[in-house]
Amino acid sequence: MPINRYFLSDFVSIQRQSFFELLERGLIEEFQKRNPITNTKKDLSLLFYPEYYVLTRPEYTPQEAIFKNKSYTSKLYVPAQLTDKNLQIVSLKWVYIGNIPLMTKRGHFILNGAARVIVNQILRSPGIYYQQKIYENTNEKSTKRKPEDSYKRFYADLICMRGTWLRIEMDKEKNIWAQMKKGPKIPIYWFLLAMGLSEKIIFKSILDSYKLIGNLETTEMKPKNAGQSRSPNESQQGDDAMPGPEGPPVATSLVGGNDTNLGGPDGPKGNRLPVGARSTKSKHKNKNKTATSGAPRRGADEGRTPKGTAVTKGSQKYAYLKNPPEAWEAIYALLASRQKRGDTKEKNLSLLGRKWLYNRFMNPRTYDLGKQGRLAFNRKLGLNMSEATQTTLTGLDVLYATDYLIKVEKGIYKTDDIDHLKNRRVRTSGELIQIQVGVGLVRLEKSIRDAFTKVPTIGNAGAFGASRPADGLRSKGGFGSAAMGSFGNQSSLTRLNSTKILSSSSATLIDSGTPQQKNLKPLETVFQIEGHTAQTKARSGARQTTSIFYTKSNTAATSSPSLSAQSFINNKAFNSAMREFFGTSPLSQFMDQINPLAELTHKRRLSSMGPGGVTRDTATLAIRGIHPTHYGRICPIETPEGKNTGLVNSMTTYARVNPNGIIESPFYKVYKGQVQKNAGMYYFSAEQEEKIKLAAADLSVSSINFLPKSLIPVRIAEDFTKIARSKVEYIGVSPLQMISIAASLIPFLEHDDANRALMGSNMQRQAVPLIRPERPIVGTGLEARAVSDSGHALQAKYSGVVTYVSANKIIVYSLA
Known part of the structure; x- marks a missing residue:
């Protein structure tokens, strides 16, 4: 072709x-x-x-x-x-x-x-990503260092453009927690309640909802007014808790009071309801029944702790709460206890907890998912929220993210590949300046x-x-x-x-x-x-x-x-x-002006480093490596040698960046074995490309644009196979589509070793131009285009016919 x-x-x-x-x-x-x-x-x-x-x-x-x-x-x-x-x-x-x-x-x-x-x-696109970590326990005495046992831990990262990253993780006991970079772990049930969801909605929406209360303490059943007795200071707080009327006993928890027997055989494990009793239906049906506990409960007046937590000798237990005001109070008390604040009794903890949660995740001035983040959440969790108006976190986001995490743990859904280009986006120079304008x-x-x-x-x-x-x-x-x-x-x-x-x-x-x-x-x-x-x-x-x-x-x-x-x-x-951005940012660099190619390459460079990105010291091999989705988007050859290998890349010749920051690559449509060149080029993102049957660009095509009758090698997602030409859907535009401009200037690149090609494409940028430039004896045809686009060559404003050339002037007659 x-x-x-x-x-x-x-x-x-x-x-x-x-x-x-x-x-x-x-x-x-x-x-x-x-x-x-x-x-x-x-x-x-x-x-x-x-x-x-x-x-x-x-x-x-x-x-x-x-x-x-x-x-x-x-x-x-x-x-x-x-x-x-x-x-x-x-x-x-x-x-x-x-x-x-x-x-x-x-x-x-x-x-x-x-x-x-x-x-x-x-860098990583804002959105939600599910991953797993494998933990291995090895015996120090054994010489072979084989793991005695291992377990998987699944977690979801909710990544925003601006604000606090939230992680929802499942520990090895299948308990689910919400955690930020700084601060204590919060039980996910508390967090869902605090986001404004009701108890009924939470348990109806989540598969295996008993996992939500695995890290909560279910003790002897008491009426609500007895189980949540307060000190005089707390009773005057007015925390919108709306206590219900006296009724039948409900499942509650140890609220206030130190119980030293919780660490024994009848402690945390003995206190929990059987698995069958925690299902959604039985949870609501058995509210009038009581769960036995081996630990006698002390009076609420002895050894008060912040509401919602009960401290044992070994670890901290978390209460079962009923409504959002209780959750706000409990979360703020937990935060205050970790930060060793002594003023929690005098203040309205419920109001403080609500303000803390709002400022962290619901205030558009401090938390912003961005348009791309909201689109990613909608697509992943099956939501239908407006990407223009709803750019903060909602209760439904966290609820469905938790449900999805449980399904990932069960094997219903797969974990995400963070190196896939559908999960990465490009911040172009205009967007970086816009962020600084915002600052x-x-x-x-x-x-x-x-x-x-x-x-x-x-x-x-x-x-x-x-x-x-x-x-x-x-x-x-x-x-x-x-x-x-x-x-x-x-x-x-x-x-x-x-x-x-x-x-x-x-x-x-x-x-x-x-x-x-x-x-x-x-x-x-x-x-x-x-x-x-x-x-x-x-x-x-x-x-x-x-x-x-x-x-x-x-x-x-x-x-x-x-x-x-x-x-x-x-x-x-x-x-x-x-001044700060243009003068001190690592992404603002002196332009490489050694020759026109160096200038072009510098302007088309993609860096994984900088604010919000990775550092060269902590970047792993997986981040630096080549991914199948790089085809036609990021050059697999041109990258620096040394510490920056794989972290600084170049865009390919035909690639473009769409308004959402996703890199796209062009393809021709194939209809019944014929390449439809006149229909124009179709640009696909990495995510769209996974769903099509794609043939390579270097296939021989007849004079009327038909593919060969033999089986055609194609790529479907990451799998390579051969199919008949009538089943091919798209074909690449050019063999140069998968490499950068510097690599495409190397003649007969396909015969070179990849390491030598990398060195060659880098060394071309270091060539000093001559006073009287000459055309290469052997070229690829891209040289003139590289020089003209770099802006170093003279360019007429309009096309026309050159009628006169001298050392002083060039005359071009326009055809218009």
Whole structure:
């Protein structure tokens, strides 16, 4: 099959496309996460309108920035509305947020005159992963060191983009626990109750639900009011526990009281109900029956411990609880006991426990699964939650994850392969910058809140740089009326689409047109930004600009040098976050500029290291190795030698990254043995590729694109077999599809040893260019494309016919 190099996408498009996504959506998303910013009394608020943001034209061109050792950056301005509910004032102004480095058309950034590249990071995708660990007990005295016994332990990791990772694990006694990196193990039944689920839902939804209460202590049955007697301090806590009316005895646990006999033969094991009695049906039917216990219970007043736990000499036992308030109280008491806090009796533990759980897993500001994480949870657990709105953890997520874990332990479902590319995603440069923009805005929000607290009580309306109209009139849409002092006397704000360039020299705003509104006429617009005055007037024969903020009166706003929206905003917070990332992040590197190939390879590199990734010292062989799903996505040849082997990779020639960060590879469709080249290429992710019958790209194809009649070798998931040509579904696009650009420049690569090919592809990047370059005597046909995409060769803006060439100029006549 001929190599059709016209289907190769631009080699630097991964960098440019990701930065375009940042400007189109990323900046707006980050601002919307922080909207609005209010003070503690909620009477002073600052609201951003990021969809109308403006970037100024950079002060220097890329060439000037290099010569003068300056940065190629643009100033970011966003309309901000400052509202004071006490004084009934709304002020709307442009505010300067900070500087954003701009990407050049070659896909790199220029900071202090040095070219820098943001390397793409490949790491575990947010979602839920089931794994197992095998533990072996060996006899130290034996010389052969054979394990005496071994057991498997299954666990699930709930991984988020931002926040605390949660692990649900099953120990060797088949008890299930919820655990975080820091803090004690929490019984999963407590955790499910605390997430807001009822006892009935929990036991009805989970297979073998008796495993949930295996680590809880079931002691002598007492009525609820007797089994949960409280001290006077606790009875006044008001923890929403809602005790039920006096009724028949229910299965409860040892709540408070030290029982020294629990470690004996009639202790924990003797206390448990038989396995049959713990099934879902019998649990609810036998509530009126009692379970015998060999341990006499002491009075609740003796030796009180935090509610929900009973401490034995050897270990800690956990109580059987009934509702969420009890679970919140018990979890917080457990955390407090581990952290040795002595103030648990004086505080409302139930409320503290609820706040702790909310801030850890349900607060969108501190815990974020991301769109990809929510999609992974929905797909894995069969849920149907909105990936746009529900990006935090819910009770159903933990409930179905626990049920799935029990089924994995039974062998119904398989464990996950964390090295499979469906479980890994790429953070492109635009996304990495977006994360840092979010960090900068968090700092900005904190500084704004601090500034709000320092604002004295203001008695006059002029404090925000504007006077209130006499009739107390407000503009349409809830924005300020004539209270926009810095916009001039007749203020209006031109509606902008997502990204507009505002020239710092002429400062002319481009109007994109706005929907017409009733009884509103276009106004002369005067903008005052950082000392630059921009005037946009309706000219004859030109489209008139339409204001989106209107007033019914033309009363001049008397501006005052007092507080304004800009006075609350400190751009140091945003700029320092940007400087930190571009200056100190391990993913921000000086561009490798030895030759065009080195530059291209650097921009298409995938690194497993960096924040949130692995370290070169702890990375195992499994992480560094080649996986079958790398075919057509990650090059198996090009990787550094030494400590970084397998942790730094290159994307293949035809691979692309989709908006979700999944690497895709193209294939042609095969219909009844004929390759459908005219139908175009179909891009598949690693997960989609597992479900198709795929033939290799180097098969001989007839002049009318038919495959040979003999049996065709194909790959189905990870299995290789031979099938008839009529059953083949897809075929590769090119043999170069499985290797990177550097490897594809090696002629007759298939005859080389893999180790020597690795060295060759790395050493090509170290070749010093000649003053007078020459074409290779033996080449693969990809050389010209590599040079042109790197940006080192001269490129005409339009295609055409070259009619004149000299040392000074080249003339191209366009065909259009």
